[in-house]
Amino acid sequence: MEVRKSPPQLLIEKLHLGELDPHTSVNTQACQNELETLSSSNEQIWAEYPPDMVALQIAQRLRKRRLSIPGASLLERLNSLRSPKWQWAAIVLLVCAPVGLLVLNRPNETDRIKGLSPFLTIYRKVGNSFERMSSNSKVAEHDIIQISYVAHDARFGAIFSVDGNGKLTLHYPERPGPAAKLITSGEVILPDAFELDSSPQFERFVFVTSPDSFETQSLIEHFQQGSLPKQYMSSSVLLKK
Amino acid sequence: MDIEAHYRRYGPMVLRRCRALLKNESKAAEAMQETFVKILSAKSLKDQAPSSFLYRVATNVCLNIIRSERLAIFQNSPELSEIARTIDPTSGWLSRNIITQMFSRQKELNAYIAVLFYLDEMTLEEVSQETGLSVSGVRKRLKQIQLRATRYKEI
Numbered sequence: 001m002e003v004r005k006s007p008p009q010l011l012i013e014k015l016h017l018g019e020l021d022p023h024t025s026v027n028t029q030a031c032q033n034e035l036e037t038l039s040s041s042n043e044q045i046w047a048e049y050p051p052d053m054v055a056l057q058i059a060q061r062l063r064k065r066r067l068s069i070p071g072a073s074l075l076e077r078l079n080s081l082r083s084p085k086w087q088w089a090a091i092v093l094l095v096c097a098p099v100g101l102l103v104l105n106r107p108n109e110t111d112r113i114k115g116l117s118p119f120l121t122i123y124r125k126v127g128n129s130f131e132r133m134s135s136n137s138k139v140a141e142h143d144i145i146q147i148s149y150v151a152h153d154a155r156f157g158a159i160f161s162v163d164g165n166g167k168l169t170l171h172y173p174e175r176p177g178p179a180a181k182l183i184t185s186g187e188v189i190l191p192d193a194f195e196l197d198s199s200p201q202f203e204r205f206v207f208v209t210s211p212d213s214f215e216t217q218s219l220i221e222h223f224q225q226g227s228l229p230k231q232y233m234s235s236s237v238l239l240k241k
Numbered sequence: 242m243d244i245e246a247h248y249r250r251y252g253p254m255v256l257r258r259c260r261a262l263l264k265n266e267s268k269a270a271e272a273m274q275e276t277f278v279k280i281l282s283a284k285s286l287k288d289q290a291p292s293s294f295l296y297r298v299a300t301n302v303c304l305n306i307i308r309s310e311r312l313a314i315f316q317n318s319p320e321l322s323e324i325a326r327t328i329d330p331t332s333g334w335l336s337r338n339i340i341t342q343m344f345s346r347q348k349e350l351n352a353y354i355a356v357l358f359y360l361d362e363m364t365l366e367e368v369s370q371e372t373g374l375s376v377s378g379v380r381k382r383l384k385q386i387q388l389r390a391t392r393y394k395e396i
Contacts, residue, residue: 008363009261010296010371013254019292024370038253045253049270054252055245061278 006034013038047127060191118154118182119235120207122147125193139196139203139239146193147171147205151182154209154233158216159190160223164201164241168220171205176216182209199241206236247291248277254292255299262303262356264314272302293371297353304352318359322390354379355386 006012007026014020015031016038028035123130124137125144133139147159149172156179159172172190173180182188196203208219210231222228255276259269276299307314354372357363358379369376 008357008361008367009257010293010357010361010363011367013257013296014292017250017254017292021370024367038257041257042253045256046249049252049256049273051245051249051252054248054274058244058248058274058277058281061274062281065278065282 007031050129117233117235118149118151118157118207118209120147120149120159120205120237121187122205122237122239133237133239135237135239137239139241141196141198141241143196144193145196146189148187148189149182149207150187151184151209153184154182155184155211156180156213157182157207157209158214158219159205159207160216160220161203161205163197163199163203165199167199168224170216170220173216176220179210179214179216179219181213196241201241203239203241204236205239206234208232208234244277244281251291251295252277255295258296258299259303262300262314262360263306263312268306268310269303272299272306276302300353300356301349304356321355321359350374351382351386354382358383 007015007030011020011024011026012031012034014024015026015028016035020026122133123146124133124139125146130146139145149157149159151157157172158170158179160168160170162168170176171194206223208223208228210233212231214232219228219232222232228234252273256269256273259272259276260266263269263272276295279298279302280295306312350372354368354374357368357371358365363371365376365379368374368379372379374382
């Protein structure tokens with residue numbers, strides 16, 4: 001009979017968590033290397049997938065899942081998140097559900113100054129956090145990018161990017177159709193970060209806003225023709241590769 | 242439930258499990274989140290030894306991905322190929338139909354037993370302890386899986 005070199009992974013994981021059944025016999029001395037490997041693996045995973053960010057993403061998925069279950073009441077959905085912190089997060093998420101956005105900043109009067117132009121901000125993930133990218137910053141394939149916007153008083157908008165191959169990608173709203181109704185208080189972070197692909201030379205991110213609703217398709221056509229009608233305002237960030 | 246605290250404690254274990262089964266980092270990260278979502282959706286994170294429960298749910302989330310995306314992960318094991326081909330272990334998770342839930346749970350348990358035995362190389366006794374079935378119960382289910390795998394190979 002073949003002799004195993006070490007216990008099954010599940011038993012080592014349980015031993016590491018202190019949840020091994022007392023009746024299970026495992027030679028802890030023989031597992032010492034594996035236990036140390038798990039500890040350093042944990043550190044790497046927390047750095048790569050930060051707990052606060054992952055928890056937020058899980059809460060968002062949970063919200064979408066619960067909203068898709070017929071008969072699930074708002075109270076029932078909120079009650080599933082017992083921590084007050086996540087209840088508050090869920091309330092914010094549910095309020096934002098129609099546009100699928102998460103508002104990180106609470107409404108702030110200083111964010112409501114009239115006459116300021118809407119703008120977008122690009123962040124790049126660096127280790128455990130995101131760094132703000134100024135225009136003309138260098139990026140590379142596989143960089144993780146997060147987009148946010150500040151709408152000020154603009155009511156409708158769309159965010160798209162154009163890469164060095166001329167390919168245009170719509171980021172917000174997620175699908176072509178009516179422009180997104182913008183949230184006018186504070187910085188709004190789009191729900192999903194994404195990874196840059198191998199397209200060459202540059203990525204230009206464009207935020208177009210308007211006081212009136214518009215179709216993303218007509219916006220894209222105007223953009224490709226090189227002329228935006230007067231009612232649109234635009235701001236962009238160019239990232240070089 | 243404090244999602245962040247649970248992720249901090251169990252997330253790495255779940256991600257390692259998903260990585261081992263899916264052999265793909267982005268799919269593993271996706272499966273890890275899905276595991277927590279399923280548990281929170283079902284409001285069923287058990288108080289005693291949640292590691293067992295999370296490991297089991299993670300395993301079945303991965304099997305579902307392998308099945309639905311037809312990933313060629315288990316080519317060397319006819320039994321696991323059969324499991325990956327036929328079972329949708331998560332289909333009954335959110336069902337309110339008790340029969341669907343029961344049927345799904347049975348299939349899910351068989352799938353989990355097969356993975357523990359054939360892939361993780363746990364002994365019958367260890368599988369028995371992990372699943373709460375008797376050793377003979379585990380053996381019986383494994384024989385059924387072997388039989389189905391043999392039939393599938395013959396078709």
